[in-house]
Amino acid sequence: MIFRQLFDSVSSTYTYLIGSRAGGEALIIDPVLEKVDSYIKLLEQLDVKLVKVIDTHIHADHISGIAELRDRTNCITIMGDATKADVVSMRVADNEVIKLEKLELKSLYTPGHTDDSFSFMMNDRIFSGDTLLIRGTGRTDFQNGDPYDSYNSIFERLLKLPENTLLYPAHDYNGNTVSTIGEEKKFNPRLQVNSAEEYVKIMNNLNLSNPKMMDVAVPANQQLGINHERQKKINGLDVDAFNHKIKSEEYQLIDLRENNEIKKIGTIKNSINIPFQDFLDSFKNNSSKFNKNLLLFCAIGERSTLATQVIRSYDIFNSYHLIGGIKEWIKKEMPVQI
Numbered sequence: 001m002i003f004r005q006l007f008d009s010v011s012s013t014y015t016y017l018i019g020s021r022a023g024g025e026a027l028i029i030d031p032v033l034e035k036v037d038s039y040i041k042l043l044e045q046l047d048v049k050l051v052k053v054i055d056t057h058i059h060a061d062h063i064s065g066i067a068e069l070r071d072r073t074n075c076i077t078i079m080g081d082a083t084k085a086d087v088v089s090m091r092v093a094d095n096e097v098i099k100l101e102k103l104e105l106k107s108l109y110t111p112g113h114t115d116d117s118f119s120f121m122m123n124d125r126i127f128s129g130d131t132l133l134i135r136g137t138g139r140t141d142f143q144n145g146d147p148y149d150s151y152n153s154i155f156e157r158l159l160k161l162p163e164n165t166l167l168y169p170a171h172d173y174n175g176n177t178v179s180t181i182g183e184e185k186k187f188n189p190r191l192q193v194n195s196a197e198e199y200v201k202i203m204n205n206l207n208l209s210n211p212k213m214m215d216v217a218v219p220a221n222q223q224l225g226i227n228h229e230r231q232k233k234i235n236g237l238d239v240d241a242f243n244h245k246i247k248s249e250e251y252q253l254i255d256l257r258e259n260n261e262i263k264k265i266g267t268i269k270n271s272i273n274i275p276f277q278d279f280l281d282s283f284k285n286n287s288s289k290f291n292k293n294l295l296l297f298c299a300i301g302e303r304s305t306l307a308t309q310v311i312r313s314y315d316i317f318n319s320y321h322l323i324g325g326i327k328e329w330i331k332k333e334m335p336v337q338i
Contacts, residue, residue, distance in 0.1 A: 001103065002046055005168065005177060006039070008032040011062040011213070012173050015039070016127060019048040020101035025277075027052040027075075027100050029120065029127050030170045031065030039065070040072065051277045052100065054078045056129030056170055057117040058085055058221045060143060061211040067224035074306045076276060080109060080118035086225030089302035092118070096260060108157055112150025113138030119158065125166035126181070132158050133169045134176040137190045140203050142210065143218065147203035151196045159185055228323050231301045234308050236323040239332045245295055245320060246270075252291035254279065256298040256307060257326075266336035268297065268329065276303040280310060287314060297322035297329070 002019030019026040026048035031039060043050050050073045053066050067087050070077050081091040094109035106121040113130040120127045130138030132154050140147045163182030184191060193199045245251055253271040256279055296304040304321035311319040
């Protein structure tokens, strides 16, 4: 495994790059927009391909690099299913597994700092976002934060992990880089309480000023997605037009989602499943094996837009995709196959 902890000194943000192996796949957790060039350079130096990028929550102190990385690398954007951000092409539920070749990350819903906060567990380490910090905890006084939720997320979930679990937070303001669950139990001053009420009293009396970037970062980070207008420009079709194409039987119908996504809500009848990254690799290596007429869909239209963009560079192909993905298909009460 390849592992790098990267730091943005302006926002005191930690970003994590995880690679399966040299020549393999990689993902990035909590990227910062201004650092995207350095991430791209590091990916090249390490000889890994970025396939997924995760934000642990909607950040208030910096603009996320998630959309810029998507546009530059065709990676899948991931957040927890409680988020209001439109940038997410894959939403994960509590206890869902994210795969990176043979590596796996398990998502844990840990609200409190914000109502969309998730942590991600991988083998011997937890990426805790802003929920649990080194010798601190994430503030709970904005973005629908709640100190009682924070207490439950920390005491009922994170602190019940093995004590030797490495803790990698999204921020640190004192030069710390890593801790353990055991250390935080013993030395984190906010955790030396006997009840939720004691913890809530501490959190409600922090009296912190708002992050300098908050008024810019929060709305920006909520609107980094590929909206329906942009999807339409890249050969996007609404549900009725897409269904009409399906009925013509001239097109090969491809579901670009991953298997765990399909299991949750089903798929469109007669589609074949080729996950997004596999499709891109397969298409670039041997496009001749595909039908010249393609219909693509995914969860919300992001992956299908990016895939159609690639296909359009091959003049011999006639391809369309579903605006809004299967989410719009189901919204229109169209049938799905479980």
